[in-house]
Amino acid sequence: MGSPDISPSRLPLQRGGVCSQIGKNLLYALPAPAFWLGVWQVCAFLVDRRLEGRGNELLLPYPATVWSVLTGLAGTGEFWAAVCSSLGRIALGLVCGLGLGALLAVLTCASRWADRLLSPAIRVVRAAPVASFILLVLLWTGRNNVPAVIAAMMVVPVVWDNLSRGIQAVDKKLLELGRACRFPRIKIVNLIYLPSLRPYILTALTTAAGLAWKSGVAAEVLCLPEPSLGQRIYYTKYYLDIPELFAWTAVTVALSLILERLLRLALARWGRGWAA
Amino acid sequence: MILCEGLTVSFGERAVLDRFSLQIPDRGVTALSGPSGCGKTTLLRVLAGLERPCGGAVYLSPRETAILFQDDRLLPWRTVEQHLTDVLPRERWGEVPALLALAELEGEGKTMPAALSGGMGRRLALARCLALDAKLYLLDEPFAGVDLPRALRILERLRALPAPVLLVSHEPDILAHADAVIELDGPPLVRISP
Numbered sequence: 488m489g490s491p492d493i494s495p496s497r498l499p500l501q502r503g504g505v506c507s508q509i510g511k512n513l514l515y516a517l518p519a520p521a522f523w524l525g526v527w528q529v530c531a532f533l534v535d536r537r538l539e540g541r542g543n544e545l546l547l548p549y550p551a552t553v554w555s556v557l558t559g560l561a562g563t564g565e566f567w568a569a570v571c572s573s574l575g576r577i578a579l580g581l582v583c584g585l586g587l588g589a590l591l592a593v594l595t596c597a598s599r600w601a602d603r604l605l606s607p608a609i610r611v612v613r614a615a616p617v618a619s620f621i622l623l624v625l626l627w628t629g630r631n632n633v634p635a636v637i638a639a640m641m642v643v644p645v646v647w648d649n650l651s652r653g654i655q656a657v658d659k660k661l662l663e664l665g666r667a668c669r670f671p672r673i674k675i676v677n678l679i680y681l682p683s684l685r686p687y688i689l690t691a692l693t694t695a696a697g698l699a700w701k702s703g704v705a706a707e708v709l710c711l712p713e714p715s716l717g718q719r720i721y722y723t724k725y726y727l728d729i730p731e732l733f734a735w736t737a738v739t740v741a742l743s744l745i746l747e748r749l750l751r752l753a754l755a756r757w758g759r760g761w762a763a
Numbered sequence: 764m765i766l767c768e769g770l771t772v773s774f775g776e777r778a779v780l781d782r783f784s785l786q787i788p789d790r791g792v793t794a795l796s797g798p799s800g801c802g803k804t805t806l807l808r809v810l811a812g813l814e815r816p817c818g819g820a821v822y823l824s825p826r827e828t829a830i831l832f833q834d835d836r837l838l839p840w841r842t843v844e845q846h847l848t849d850v851l852p853r854e855r856w857g858e859v860p861a862l863l864a865l866a867e868l869e870g871e872g873k874t875m876p877a878a879l880s881g882g883m884g885r886r887l888a889l890a891r892c893l894a895l896d897a898k899l900y901l902l903d904e905p906f907a908g909v910d911l912p913r914a915l916r917i918l919e920r921l922r923a924l925p926a927p928v929l930l931v932s933h934e935p936d937i938l939a940h941a942d943a944v945i946e947l948d949g950p951p952l953v954r955i956s957p
Binding site: 660661663664666667668669670674678679682 | 811813826829830832834836838839840841849850891895
């Protein structure tokens with residue numbers, strides 16, 4: 488077996504290949520955001536014309552205005568304090584919700600009694616309005632704990648539902664194979680359950696991440712923990728600072744997407760272990 | 764080796780095995796043959812402890828048998844090699860090349876099941892079954908999709924195993940090369956053999 492060719496004459500070609508791949512990826516990824524930015528720009532322009540320059544920023548600011556506010560905010564310590572605090576609270580809620588939802592899914596699938604006892608309660612949590620829970624949790628705990636608790640509560644039913652369906656859908660023939668091969672229980676979980684559940688785990692993670700952000704920030708807006716994204720969003724309403732509202736919303740969306748992407752990457756990396 | 768006596772298995776009203784007893788040679792390959800639906804697969808499953816009989820006795824515990832199912836049941840996320848190391852204890856991982864050679868899968872260790880042909884998948888399932896330590900190997904149509912010359916070569920290797928093999932086959936050439944053949948005519952199977 489020869490060693491790989493890493494001569495200098497070869498490297499520029501490889502680099503060129505990577506660059507062209509990045510270029511292709513950008514070509515696929517950019518048109519949709521560019522289109523919607525264009526729509527936003529046109530709409531802001533139409534609003535501006537209708538109001539003849541008298542306060543269109545109150546209704547629909549230009550993308551450039553929002554960008555300028557956002558870059559201004561990003562240079563301040565308060566911005567990063569709010570981002571990090573919210574991220575910490577919501578990520579904690581998400582992790583707790585994922586763990587509890589997975590545990591409940593295993594319990595309700597393993598025991599009919601647990602299913603009869605727990606399923607109605609989980610369905611009630613799923614159907615109840617989030618605002619009711621926010622106010623209740625605010626009364627029961629300190630305002631700083633509400634976003635994490637609410638994020639976890641909203642995540643649990645989603646994770647439970649997806650994983651329960653996944654566990655029930657695991658191929659019974661593979662489980663029988665595991666028994667016939669005398670696999671211990673932990674091996675059945677590692678070799679059969681977890682790989683079979685992978686698409687359900689992915690759906691649960693991505694849905695849960697988005698939901699945790701929405702409910703967590705909603706809880707912050709109502710409870711005003713300090714510092715937090717929700718608190719800053721609340722103040723934008725208070726001062727009718729719509730460009731800043733857009734900027735904080737963009738930050739929330741970006742953080743949600745980044746968290747979702749990180750979870751997807753972690754799952755892909757974890758999944759590689761099943762075939763390693 | 765007496766495998767079972769007076770075995771009765773019913774699915775609802777339908778009796779598949781009726782006071783069925785079976786004895787096979789202590790070594791070599793015994794083939795079970797018979798029309799579809801006569802209870803061959805059910806018999807293997809009962810002997811492997813995967814179905815509970817309504818009556819009668821099975822003289823091997825499920826841990827003393829290894830079964831090859833009628834379908835391959837490969838794990839799509841495991842390589843060929845991993846299918847074998849998954850069932851072998853770590854101290855026996857050195858036997859993987861020999862098992863691959865037995866099933867004529869040399870050089871396919873890193874291949875994923877999706878890249879295997881039907882016959883290769885069948886041979887992998889067979890190798891995985893033979894990797895298990897057992898006093899009796901129960902093989903349900905082990906050569907489905909495997910070309911005949913290769914099937915006959917593998918059959919010769921099965922005959923040399925230290926434990927007896929009880930296999931189901933409809934293929935006349937396989938039956939002709941088995942050490943013993945039990946023809947079943949059912950259901951319900953009431954034959955005492957051999």
